[in-house]
Amino acid sequence: MNSLERLLYYPLADALPGRGQAIEVRAGGDAGLTPAVKWIRMGLPFALDHINLWLLRDELDGRSGWTVVDCCITRDEVKADWERIFSSELDGLPIVRVLVTHMHPDHIGLAHWLCERWNAPLWISATDYYAARVGSQSTTGFGGAGAAAFFASHGLNDPDSVEKIRGRASYYPSMVPAVPPRFHRLRGAGVVRIGGRDWRCISGYGHAPEHIALYCESLELLISGDMLLPKISTNVSVHDTEPESNPLQAFLDSIEKFWPLPPETLVLPSHGKPFVGVHERIRQLREHHRDRLAEVTQACAQGPRTAADLLPVLFQRKLDLHQTTFAMGESVAHLHALWFADKLRRELGPDGVYRFLAP
Numbered sequence: 001m002n003s004l005e006r007l008l009y010y011p012l013a014d015a016l017p018g019r020g021q022a023i024e025v026r027a028g029g030d031a032g033l034t035p036a037v038k039w040i041r042m043g044l045p046f047a048l049d050h051i052n053l054w055l056l057r058d059e060l061d062g063r064s065g066w067t068v069v070d071c072c073i074t075r076d077e078v079k080a081d082w083e084r085i086f087s088s089e090l091d092g093l094p095i096v097r098v099l100v101t102h103m104h105p106d107h108i109g110l111a112h113w114l115c116e117r118w119n120a121p122l123w124i125s126a127t128d129y130y131a132a133r134v135g136s137q138s139t140t141g142f143g144g145a146g147a148a149a150f151f152a153s154h155g156l157n158d159p160d161s162v163e164k165i166r167g168r169a170s171y172y173p174s175m176v177p178a179v180p181p182r183f184h185r186l187r188g189a190g191v192v193r194i195g196g197r198d199w200r201c202i203s204g205y206g207h208a209p210e211h212i213a214l215y216c217e218s219l220e221l222l223i224s225g226d227m228l229l230p231k232i233s234t235n236v237s238v239h240d241t242e243p244e245s246n247p248l249q250a251f252l253d254s255i256e257k258f259w260p261l262p263p264e265t266l267v268l269p270s271h272g273k274p275f276v277g278v279h280e281r282i283r284q285l286r287e288h289h290r291d292r293l294a295e296v297t298q299a300c301a302q303g304p305r306t307a308a309d310l311l312p313v314l315f316q317r318k319l320d321l322h323q324t325t326f327a328m329g330e331s332v333a334h335l336h337a338l339w340f341a342d343k344l345r346r347e348l349g350p351d352g353v354y355r356f357l358a359p
């Protein structure tokens with residue numbers, strides 16, 4: 001546990017759900033009539049080694065059952081974990097709805113399988129639904145030549161990296177081979193009725209096209225998805241499909257939407273442990289990015305810098321190629337936040353590479 005993490009309170013302490021098992025989340029407010037929320041944890045084959053998923057007791061169209069929030073990626077071992085959950089954690093009831101916070105593979109990967117198997121509808125924001133369909137059906141899957149050219153224009157242009165990024169074309173479809181053919185649209189500020197309680201949708205930008213977090217006032221629970229994580233800072237990247245975006249400012253603006261929530265709110269994040277301390281975590285994230293932006297400003301004050309030049313400034317550890325592409329997106333995001341705020345200007349060199357410098 002790092003020093004910042006210690007400032008948060010973990011009411012479930014070190015309890016973690018085992019494979020194929022769930023832990024009941026004891027919510028505050030008017031909880032207690034039914035076990036309203038269960039926590040599931042599934043493995044991921046990345047540095048980020050797990051994802052949290054949630055089961056909410058529900059009733060839809062007169063059918064009792066469960067709404068599942070997020071799905072994990074398409075893998076046989078994940079399906080096997082789900083089978084264990086189906087047989088031991090659903091009290092013999094069906095899954096009646098699949099709700100997805102955003103289009104990243106660990107969240108939507110198995111939605112097609114869950115929806116088909118249970119004849120359940122998919123609920124998701126429209127922006128993320130269409131992004132997921134494009135990603136799963138494209139031959140490049142958000143990788144390939146477009147991504148390689150984008151990273152090269154920000155200084156990651158050694159032939160070996162360019163070749164490898166070009167070749168990594170089926171990354172998204174390998175984990176999201178299909179997306180359900182229909183969806184029910186979630187919108188920011190909309191209300192979803194789950195298990196007789198109102199859950200308010202809070203839209204978030206900067207991490208995914210249109211991330212939806214869910215807040216239940218009567219249970220004092222926030223399903224934060226990837227927008228508020230207790231330990232790691234949420235990935236905020238510029239991507240080749242929207243190369244002139246300012247996702248870091250969008251992210252910082254979005255987390256302020258959680259500020260009005262009561263301090264006792266139990267946050268259920270997609271990675272890490274459930275925690276209390278929404279305001280402390282927002283303060284930490286503001287500070288984290290303020291410090292990173294100061295470092296970037298300082299580096300660019302010494303001379304023109306590319307996003308690739310800034311990797312050792314922003315990430316003081318060795319990165320493999322996969323981590324490097326994530327880090328590049330983050331580096332461009334920090335440069336763009338300063339560029340949009342007129343704190344840096346940008347020049348395109350004769351080598352086709354963007355460099356950022358003091359205005």
Ligand SMILES: [Zn+2]
Nearest residue numbers: 102104208226
């Ligand atoms: Zn995500």
